[in-house]
Amino acid sequence: MPKISLVRVDRERIEALLGVSFERDPAPLMADPNAAYAPAWDAHAQPFGIFIENQLVGLYCLTASEDGAKFLLGGYLIKERYQEHGYGQTTLVEILKKISQDHPYCQTINLAVEPQSIVIKRLCQKLVSHAAT
Secondary structure, eight states, X not given: OXXXXXXXXXHHHXXXXXXXXXXXXXXXXHHOTTOOOGGGGSTTEEEEEEEETTEEEEEEEEEEOTTSSEEEEEEEEEOGGGTTSSHHHHHHHHHHHHHHHHOTTOOEEEEOXXXXXXXXXXXXXXXXXXXXX
């Protein structure tokens, strides 16, 4: 698997990745329910880019509780052209490792998903069955 980097990103990079402008359309989530990136605009959230060999292929957003014991992982998105190549599972594992390394007091990580997203449900099932073995 190629090298994966998880790097803080700004609004402009997120807009470029998603191909939207939040200034022109402040609610693109309504137009595109597959792009669950709304947490990226929470004032306490930390948006990250997912890079594979220096190519921005996805993003996610972390929001911590005040005591740093709980994190919400939201807005997890792999660009469509990078899907179905194993990047989803691999990058999600790397994200969880990074949270554990960067936030040793974290006790709980909640993953925010769209209820109708069959892909993320399958991905989570794979990770759970993988962890059980």
